[in-house]
Amino acid sequence: VRITGIFEKAVPVASTMRNAAFDFSEMTTSVVAVVTDVVRQGKPVVGYAFNSTGRYACGAAMRARFVPRILSAAPEELVDDAGLIDPGKILQRMMLREKPGGDAERSVPIGTIETAVWDALAKILDRPLWHVLADRFADGTTAATVPCYVGGGWYRPEGDLAALSDEVKRHLGAGYTHIKIKVGGASIKDDLARIETAIGLMAGANHLAVDANAALSIGRMRDYAVALASYGLRWFEEPCAPLDYGSFAGLAETYRPPLATGENLFCLQDVENLFSFGGFRRDRDILQVDPPQAYGVGAYAKMVACVEALGGSRQRIFPHGGNMMSFALVAGLGLGGCESYPGVFAAFGGFADGMEVRDGHIALPDHPGIGFEAQPALYKLMRELADA
Ligand code: MG
Numbered sequence: 001v002r003i004t005g006i007f008e009k010a011v012p013v014a015s016t017m018r019n020a021a022f023d024f025s026e027m028t029t030s031v032v033a034v035v036t037d038v039v040r041q042g043k044p045v046v047g048y049a050f051n052s053t054g055r056y057a058c059g060a061a062m063r064a065r066f067v068p069r070i071l072s073a074a075p076e077e078l079v080d081d082a083g084l085i086d087p088g089k090i091l092q093r094m095m096l097r098e099k100p101g102g103d104a105e106r107s108v109p110i111g112t113i114e115t116a117v118w119d120a121l122a123k124i125l126d127r128p129l130w131h132v133l134a135d136r137f138a139d140g141t142t143a144a145t146v147p148c149y150v151g152g153g154w155y156r157p158e159g160d161l162a163a164l165s166d167e168v169k170r171h172l173g174a175g176y177t178h179i180k181i182k183v184g185g186a187s188i189k190d191d192l193a194r195i196e197t198a199i200g201l202m203a204g205a206n207h208l209a210v211d212a213n214a215a216l217s218i219g220r221m222r223d224y225a226v227a228l229a230s231y232g233l234r235w236f237e238e239p240c241a242p243l244d245y246g247s248f249a250g251l252a253e254t255y256r257p258p259l260a261t262g263e264n265l266f267c268l269q270d271v272e273n274l275f276s277f278g279g280f281r282r283d284r285d286i287l288q289v290d291p292p293q294a295y296g297v298g299a300y301a302k303m304v305a306c307v308e309a310l311g312g313s314r315q316r317i318f319p320h321g322g323n324m325m326s327f328a329l330v331a332g333l334g335l336g337g338c339e340s341y342p343g344v345f346a347a348f349g350g351f352a353d354g355m356e357v358r359d360g361h362i363a364l365p366d367h368p369g370i371g372f373e374a375q376p377a378l379y380k381l382m383r384e385l386a387d388a
Contacts, residue, residue: 003035011030029053047123052326053345078090085117095110120369148357149338174342181211184224208231236255239255249278271303289317322340322351328371351365352371353375
C-alpha cells in the first residue's frame with residue numbers, strides 16, 4: 001500500500017457560542033484527506049480527519065513539513081511486515097528533523113494527518129477503526145455501547161436561564177443522561193443559578209459537570225471551588241491554566257470532588273507531568289486529551305497505557321472532541337466515555353447518522369474506518385477535498 005497524495009484545507013467552524021475564555025467567531029479546523037493506491041469499487045481508498053474543535057486550522061505546517069516528508073519517503077519505509085501502511089512509521093517520518101519539546105506547535109497537524117492514516121488503514125482492512133484499535137491496543141473485545149455525555153451549556157448571545165433550561169431538556173429528551181455546562185463566563189451568583197437550573201432537571205448533581213475553560217484567575221478559581229464543593233458535581237473542568245500544575249495540585253488538596261483537565265495538553269510528557277507534579281488524583285480526576293490534537297491515535301493508545309502504569313484508570317479518560325475520532329478511541333480502548341456536541345459546530349459536531357443515544361449510551365456502529373462517510377455534511381467537505 002502506498003500513499004499517493006495528502007490534501008488539506010481550512011474550514012470555518014462557524015459558531016456564535018462563547019465559553020469563559022473566548023468566542024468561536026473566527027474558529028477554523030483543518031480537514032485532511034490521505035489518498036492511497038488501494039482501489040475499491042473503482043475509487044482509491046481515502047482516509048480523512050479534521051483537527052477537532054478549539055484549535056485553528058494548521059495547513060501551513062502540514063504543507064511546509066509533514067506532507068512533504070511523508071510523500072518523499074520510500075514507500076517501503078512506511079509499511080509494516082504485511083505491506084499495510086504503518087501509522088507508527090508515518091508518525092516517525094513526520095517527526096524527522098523535529099527539535100524535542102515545543103509539542104503544541106506540531107502535535108495538531110501531525111495528529112490530524114496520523115488520524116486520517118488510521119481511517120485509511122481501517123477502511124483497507126474493511127473494519128471499523130474502533131475494532132482495529134481494540135485488536136491492536138487492547139484485548140480485542142469491546143462493550144456493545146459507550147457512555148456519552150453532552151458538552152454544552154455555552155454562553156450564547158441570547159442566553160438566559162430559560163434558554164439553558166430548554167437546552168438541558170432537549171438533551172435529556174434526546175436520550176442523554178449526563179451534561180456539562182460552562183462556568184466562569186458570568187458572576188459566580190449567575191453561574192450558580194445556571195448550575196441549579198440544570199441540576200433541577202437532571203437525575204442528580206453527579207450527572208452535571210462544569211467547565212471553566214482555564215479562564216479563572218487563581219482567586220476566582222478558589223472562590224468557585226468553595227461555591228461548587230457542596231453540590232457534588234460530576235467534575236470541575238479546567239479550573240486553572242492548562243500548564244499551571246501547581247495551582248491544580250493546590251486545588252486538589254482542598255476541593256474533594258473530581259477535577260478534570262487535559263484538552264490543552266498535547267503530548268505524553270504533559271500528561272506525565274500532570275501525574276507527577278499536578279496533584280492529579282488517580283482515584284477520581286478526569287483526563288481529557290484530544291486525540292488528533294495530541295499526535296493522533298497511536299500516541300493516544302500509548303498515553304492510555306502510560307496512565308495505567310502511573311496508577312490511573314482508562315475509565316477516567318474522557319477525550320475532548322464530540323466527534324467520530326474520539327468515539328473510535330473510547331469504543332476501541334474502553335475509555336470512560338465520549339463527549340458529544342449535538343447541534344453545534346455545524347458539520348464538525350455530532351456522530352454518524354443512525355447513532356442514537358439511549359439512556360446516555362451509544363451503540364457501536366459498523367461503518368468501516370472512522371465512519372465519516374455516514375456524516376453527510378462533513379463527508380461532502382471531505383470528498384470535495386479528495387476529488388479536487
Ligand atoms: Mg473543556
